Amino acid sequence: MAIVKTERHPELAPPVSQTGVIGWVRENLFSSWLNSVLTVVSIYVIWQAASGIVSWAFINANFIGETKADCTGSGACWVFIKARFGQNMYGFYPEPERWRVNLGYILGAVGLFLVLSDYVKSKKWPGIFLFVIYPVLCYFLFYGGFGLEVIETSQWGGLFLTLVLASVSIFVALPLGVLLALGRRSEMPVIRMLCVGFIELVRAVPLISVLFMASVMLPLFLPEGQNFDKLVRALVGMSLFSAAYMAEVVRGGLQAIPKGQMEAANSLGLGYWKSMGLIILPQALKISIPSIVNTFIGLFKDTTLVLIIGLLDLLSIVKGGTTDKNWLGLATEGYVFVAAVFWVFCFSMSRYSIWLENKLHTGHKR
Amino acid sequence: MSEAAMNNTDSNSAIQLIGMHKWYGDFHVLRDINLTVERGERIVVCGPSGSGKSTMIRCINRLEEHQQGQIIVDGIELTNDVKKIDEIRREVGMVFQHFNLFPHLTVLENCTLAPIWVRKIPKAEAEATAMKFLERVKIPEQALKYPGQLSGGQQQRVAIARSLCMNPRIMLFDEPTSALDPEMISEVLDTMISLAEEGMTMIVVTHEMGFAKTVADRVIFMDQGEIIEQAPPQEFFDNPQSERTKLFLSQILHNA
Numbered sequence: 001m002a003i004v005k006t007e008r009h010p011e012l013a014p015p016v017s018q019t020g021v022i023g024w025v026r027e028n029l030f031s032s033w034l035n036s037v038l039t040v041v042s043i044y045v046i047w048q049a050a051s052g053i054v055s056w057a058f059i060n061a062n063f064i065g066e067t068k069a070d071c072t073g074s075g076a077c078w079v080f081i082k083a084r085f086g087q088n089m090y091g092f093y094p095e096p097e098r099w100r101v102n103l104g105y106i107l108g109a110v111g112l113f114l115v116l117s118d119y120v121k122s123k124k125w126p127g128i129f130l131f132v133i134y135p136v137l138c139y140f141l142f143y144g145g146f147g148l149e150v151i152e153t154s155q156w157g158g159l160f161l162t163l164v165l166a167s168v169s170i171f172v173a174l175p176l177g178v179l180l181a182l183g184r185r186s187e188m189p190v191i192r193m194l195c196v197g198f199i200e201l202v203r204a205v206p207l208i209s210v211l212f213m214a215s216v217m218l219p220l221f222l223p224e225g226q227n228f229d230k231l232v233r234a235l236v237g238m239s240l241f242s243a244a245y246m247a248e249v250v251r252g253g254l255q256a257i258p259k260g261q262m263e264a265a266n267s268l269g270l271g272y273w274k275s276m277g278l279i280i281l282p283q284a285l286k287i288s289i290p291s292i293v294n295t296f297i298g299l300f301k302d303t304t305l306v307l308i309i310g311l312l313d314l315l316s317i318v319k320g321g322t323t324d325k326n327w328l329g330l331a332t333e334g335y336v337f338v339a340a341v342f343w344v345f346c347f348s349m350s351r352y353s354i355w356l357e358n359k360l361h362t363g364h365k366r
Numbered sequence: 367m368s369e370a371a372m373n374n375t376d377s378n379s380a381i382q383l384i385g386m387h388k389w390y391g392d393f394h395v396l397r398d399i400n401l402t403v404e405r406g407e408r409i410v411v412c413g414p415s416g417s418g419k420s421t422m423i424r425c426i427n428r429l430e431e432h433q434q435g436q437i438i439v440d441g442i443e444l445t446n447d448v449k450k451i452d453e454i455r456r457e458v459g460m461v462f463q464h465f466n467l468f469p470h471l472t473v474l475e476n477c478t479l480a481p482i483w484v485r486k487i488p489k490a491e492a493e494a495t496a497m498k499f500l501e502r503v504k505i506p507e508q509a510l511k512y513p514g515q516l517s518g519g520q521q522q523r524v525a526i527a528r529s530l531c532m533n534p535r536i537m538l539f540d541e542p543t544s545a546l547d548p549e550m551i552s553e554v555l556d557t558m559i560s561l562a563e564e565g566m567t568m569i570v571v572t573h574e575m576g577f578a579k580t581v582a583d584r585v586i587f588m589d590q591g592e593i594i595e596q597a598p599p600q601e602f603f604d605n606p607q608s609e610r611t612k613l614f615l616s617q618i619l620h621n622a
Binding site: 279 | 427429455460464466469479480483484514528529532
C-alpha cells in the first residue's frame, strides 16, 4: 500500500538557542571550556594592547604647542607632526601656491566620486573628465603654465608626491596591463613574444633596480645635455613595473572566462575588440578585482622606494624631519603618522573593492 | 536522394558544404563533407559522440576553421577574410549546449547587445525587438533578471531569443537540450518547433529523435567524421540503409 503525505508541514521559527545575542555568544565564544579560556585570554590581551595605545596616542599625548618644549606628556607628542604638517603634505611646494595642489585634490575627489559611486548612472562624462581632462589639467595646475608660476618637480614632496606617484602609476598600469595580458594571449606570435618578453623581464627584476636604472643608467644612454625629469623617470619606471604585474593579474581573470563566452559573442557577429570590451573584459576584470586592488595597494606602498633615488615622498620627508635637531627623539610619532596615512588610503581601497565586488555580483543574486 | 542532388551548387541554397575536410593537428575529424541545405529546410544531425556533428556546424559560422573544401553560406564563401566571416555570422544564429549567456548582463541586455553594437540599431528599437522575441519564447517577465537567476530551460530560451534578435536567416543548434534537466527539455523543443513552423532554415544537432520525426525535412547521420546517411525522417527511422545507422538507432531508440 502506498504511503501518501497529504498535508504540508507548517513552517516553524528556528529554535531560540540558535538566535539572538545570547545564542550567538554561547555558540561562538563559550561553546566549550577551551573556547571560554581562549575568549577570556584574548579579551585580556586586546584590552592591554588597546589601553596602552590609547593612553600613548591620546590620553597622555600633547596636541597643543609650537616647539619641542611643549612636549611635556609621557605619551606621543603630535606637536611635531602639526608643526611640520605643511612640509609633510606638500614638500617644498611654495606655500602661496599650495592652493593649486588643494584644487587638484578637490577636483580629483569629485571626479573619483562621480566615477566610482553609485549615485551617478551615466559614467560617460565623469569618465571623460577623470581620465582625459583631469590629467592634463593637473599637469598645468601642479607644474605650471598658462600664467601659473612653474614649480619644478624637485620641489614636490610629501603626501602630494606620494599621491602623484601612486595615481599616475595606477592610471597607466591598469590599461597597459590589460593590453599586455591580451597581447600575451594573442594568436599573433610577434605580439605574443614581445608581451611575454616584457612581462617576464620586468617581473624578474626588483623595483629598486628598475628605479635605479631609470634614474642613474638612463641618463648615460641619452645624448649629452638631454635629460628628462627625475620624477618623470620614476613614474615611467613604476608604471611599467606595475603594468607587468597587472598583466599577469588580468591574464588570470581572462583565463577564468569560459571559451563559450567568446564563441557566443563571435557567433552574434561581434568582432575581437567588441567581444573583448563588452563581454570578456568586464567579466575578467570583475573576478580580478581583489587581485587588482591588491596590486594597487602594493604599488601605493612601493612608492616609498623612490626615496632611494632622492625623491621626497611622505615617508622620506617625515624621516628627514625626525633628524631635525630641534625635534630629535620623535621618530616614533613620525612613523606612526606615516603608517596611519598609508593605512587610511590602503584600507579605503580595500573597502571600495569589497563594495564593488558585491555590487557587480550577478551570479546567484536572488 | 542522389549524390548529385545533394551537391547541387545552386547559389540559392542557404548553406553548401563542398568536399570539406578538417583536421585537429594530425587527427582527421571531418572527411569530405558534402551537404546542401535549401532555404527553409530543417535538418537534424545525429550520430554517436565524437562523430564530428558539432564540429561540422561550428565550421559553418567559423567557430572552427576548415582546411580544405568550400563552405558557402547565403552565397558568401567562407575564407580568412574577416569581413566575410562577420557578414556570415550576422546572418547565422547559433544556440549552444551550455547556453553561453553573458552572465554580467541582464536578459534584456543579452538580447540587445549585438543588435546595438553590430547592427547599430537604436537602443529603444532594439529593446522593443528583444521584448517581442522574449515574449515569443514566453519569458518577457524575466527581462530584467540576470541569467544566473533563471532555470536551465529559461536560459536556453533566452539564448534562442538572443540569436533571433539579430534577425538571422539561418539558425544552428548545437545540442540545445543536452545540458537540461528532463522536465525542461520540452519547453525548449516547443520553442524550436514553433520556429521551424515559421520557415526558419535550421540545422539541429540533437539526440531528440522525437523532434527529428516531427520537424525535420531531412535527417543526417554522421559517424567518425563522415556523413554516412541522409534521408527524410520517415525513411531514416523506418528503413535505415547502412549498418552503422541501424546500430546507432537501435542503441538510442532502445534507451528512449
